[in-house]
Amino acid sequence: MSATRVRVEAKGLSHRYGHRRTHIHELAFAFDGPGAVAVTGPNGSGKSTLLRIMAGLLRASAGTFELQVEGVSLKPGARRLALGLATPELSFYEEFSATENLVFAAQAHGLAAPAAAAAAALERVGLSPRANDLVAAYSSGMKQRLRLAFAMLHEPAVLLLDEPGSHLDDAGRAVVRSVVEHQASRGLVFIATNDPLERALAPREVSLDPAAREVTHA
Amino acid sequence: MLKVWAILMKECRSEWRTRYGLNAAILFAVTSLTAVTFAAGRIPDRPDILAALLWLTLLFAALSSMSHAFVREMEGRTMLLLRLVASPTEIAVGKLCFNLLFLVVVEAVTIPLFLLLTGAPSVRWSAFLGILGLGTVSLAASSTLVGAVIAQTRSRGALFAGVSLPLLLPVLAAGVAGTLAQWEGSEIAPYVKLLTAYAVALLGMSLLLYDHLWED
Numbered sequence: 001m002s003a004t005r006v007r008v009e010a011k012g013l014s015h016r017y018g019h020r021r022t023h024i025h026e027l028a029f030a031f032d033g034p035g036a037v038a039v040t041g042p043n044g045s046g047k048s049t050l051l052r053i054m055a056g057l058l059r060a061s062a063g064t065f066e067l068q069v070e071g072v073s074l075k076p077g078a079r080r081l082a083l084g085l086a087t088p089e090l091s092f093y094e095e096f097s098a099t100e101n102l103v104f105a106a107q108a109h110g111l112a113a114p115a116a117a118a119a120a121a122l123e124r125v126g127l128s129p130r131a132n133d134l135v136a137a138y139s140s141g142m143k144q145r146l147r148l149a150f151a152m153l154h155e156p157a158v159l160l161l162d163e164p165g166s167h168l169d170d171a172g173r174a175v176v177r178s179v180v181e182h183q184a185s186r187g188l189v190f191i192a193t194n195d196p197l198e199r200a201l202a203p204r205e206v207s208l209d210p211a212a213r214e215v216t217h218a
Numbered sequence: 219m220l221k222v223w224a225i226l227m228k229e230c231r232s233e234w235r236t237r238y239g240l241n242a243a244i245l246f247a248v249t250s251l252t253a254v255t256f257a258a259g260r261i262p263d264r265p266d267i268l269a270a271l272l273w274l275t276l277l278f279a280a281l282s283s284m285s286h287a288f289v290r291e292m293e294g295r296t297m298l299l300l301r302l303v304a305s306p307t308e309i310a311v312g313k314l315c316f317n318l319l320f321l322v323v324v325e326a327v328t329i330p331l332f333l334l335l336t337g338a339p340s341v342r343w344s345a346f347l348g349i350l351g352l353g354t355v356s357l358a359a360s361s362t363l364v365g366a367v368i369a370q371t372r373s374r375g376a377l378f379a380g381v382s383l384p385l386l387l388p389v390l391a392a393g394v395a396g397t398l399a400q401w402e403g404s405e406i407a408p409y410v411k412l413l414t415a416y417a418v419a420l421l422g423m424s425l426l427l428y429d430h431l432w433e434d
Contacts, residue, residue, distance in 0.1 A: 057298070080302060089295065107223075107227075109303055
């Protein structure tokens with residue numbers, strides 16, 4: 001397995017919702033892959049917002065975020081294939097099975113073998129035995145595993161995981177660890193978390209805590 | 219195109235599973251046509267009323283369902299999934315294709331029933347289908363555009379009616395007048411031109427707008 005040459009860089013990144021400021025203020029960081037990065041900070045500091053900006057879903061109020069894959073800088077609209085996002089805000093079509101949801105996503109991503117990609121992703125998160133059940137019948141832990149499968153379905157260069165261990169049991173947390181280790185060996189993975197165990201998976205950190213703003217450069 | 223096709227297939231499968239819109243649309247069309255026929259009987263000598271009845275039936279049958287194309291994604295919190303796999307334009311074009319297909323299915327049920335129950339005079343098929351086809355494209359384009367615009371607002375239901383009205387009035391007026399003209403044997407070219415221009419303008423405007431609609 002060869003690692004993808006990937007680099008992310010933020011310069012003067014700031015975001016506010018109307019008049020309400022987040023802790024994303026004049027944020028600057030640069031990381032080269034492969035590896036894992038933790039995004040930490042208190043509740044409401046803007047961890048999820050930062051991941052949404054990185055995913056191209058949200059336009060920052062100020063500053064720039066750049067994603068380079070194999071030396072090519074990708075515009076926000078072209079980042080979908082290079083980024084995978086798993087966040088608690090992500091929901092699936094409840095009238096479809098997990099396989100059908102992922103096959104649809106794989107087809108929309110333009111993958112060559114959607115069914116095989118969906119099966120492989122579900123296998124990696126341990127959902128294969130329930131792959132053909134409707135998502136409506138899934139527990140919250142199973143839905144969280146499905147989010148992880150969705151995020152890595154297309155083998156993105158950068159994986160963005162927002163509170164990846166939420167709703168998961170010990171086996172599920174082992175899946176998160178495995179996903180992070182796999183991604184950290186081939187690209188970049190960002191983990192937005194305040195969980196010490198998940199924090200320990202990433203040797204580098206972007207802190208949104210204003211009391212201890214510390215940015216570790218690669 | 220692959221993404222648009224994937225979204226269209228997803229919409230078809232979802233509709234087939236849930237029958238969210240189709241049952242309601244066809245039920246509305248059948249009950250309204252039956253009620254009018256019971257009240258007024260067969261009225262082949264009133265093509266003016268027939269033309270209005272046809273378009274009103276199609277409009278309300280279709281709008282009750284098509285307005286929900288984006289609202290369902292917002293309320294089911296699946297819009298994020300869509301945005302992570304496709305651009306806003308690809309999503310909206312996929313929805314537009316589904317709305318077009320949906321209208322064609324509703325019309326395939328409604329129009330034979332309409333002709334049968336109301337005793338409408340014989341239609342000039344090429345003119346009738348031409349007006350119907352152009353009106354269908356305009357209806358689908360306007361409801362998709364309005365659905366996309368209001369998707370992130372709070373009072374979506376009320377807004378849909380308010381925002382749709384000015385967009386739909388020209389389609390309704392030209393559709394009714396064109397349908398009446400083909401029954402009366404008069405010229406339909408002005409209505410064809412108007413509906414064509416309107417459909418092209420709506421589609422063009424939509425394609426320009428979609429990519430800017432969901433920027434937070």
